[in-house]
Amino acid sequence: MIREFTSAEVLFIVLAVRWTLILSAIAFLGGALGGLLIALTRTSQSKALRRIAAGFIQVFQGTPLLMQLFLVYFGLAVVGLPINPLLAAAVALTFHASAYLGEIWRGAIEAVPSGQAEAATALSLSYTDRMRHVVLPQALRLAIAPTVGFLVQLIKGTSLASIIGFTELTRAGQIINNATFKPFLVFGTVAALYFILCWPLSLLARHMETRMRRAITR
Structure with missing residues (x-):
């Protein structure tokens, strides 16, 4: 029996927004941790670690997200490890976000003038202290706008x-x-709700890019 599209149906769709936000938050937070690890590994002094991180990025940037979801959800079930859809989606999106945020933040780290790290080295700061107190705070400013842009995606x-x-x-x-x-x-209705979620973030990312561009040209 065909139902009418009433306020009850609209409410059902609107309430589903919370699961979109929950999944986005889990993936973004997990991806932020993974992305930071990838970025630090990609800029480390170990050639082997750099290669491992580069391989991880190539795999997850070079394959469709849909295939990654299938592999996690159906692949684990095939080997006898059934997984619920929320956990499967969270795992796949976390790996996906880690690869992209890792590259974004790696670019931000490498954009910090090399003289900053050299000066910190001259002051006998360890690698950890150089990254924590000198490089990462400056890289953070450069990474905010593209990070917000990726959150929209x-x-x-x-x-x-x-x-x-x-x-x-x-x-x-x-x-x-x-x-x-x-x-x-x-x-x-679904498209309108996505627009309501993403449009403010898009404006924020654009505003941050503009401010960063002005700061650089001064």
Whole structure:
């Protein structure tokens, strides 16, 4: 029986936003930790560690996120380790975010003038102290804008979790559409909610880029 697209259906879709936000937060926080590790490894003095980090980035940037979701969700089930959709999506998106944030932050670290690290070395600071007190604080300023921009992409990327059955915003839209057969109204509502989530972050990223550009040209 086909249902009408009423306020109850709209509420169901709106409430699914919380799962999109939860999944985005888990993936971003996990990706931030992994990304920092990747960035530090990519800029370390060990050639072997740099190669390992580069290989990790090539794998997760060179394969579709959808395939990564499939491999985590279905691959673990094949080897006898069934996993629920939320955990599978969180793991796949965390690895995905780690690869991209690692490259963003690696670029920010390398953009810090080499003289800063050389001066810290001349003061007999250890590698840890150089990174903690000299390089990373400056790299952070450069990395904020692209990091916020990536967060926008990550929020939109959570829509792929619907493929493995996780009921976030896109999956909620699919469920309601199957019951009401009103794709324009349903997915128009879903698109509007994604826009409400992402547009302020896009403006923030653009504002930060503009401020950073002005600061550099002064």
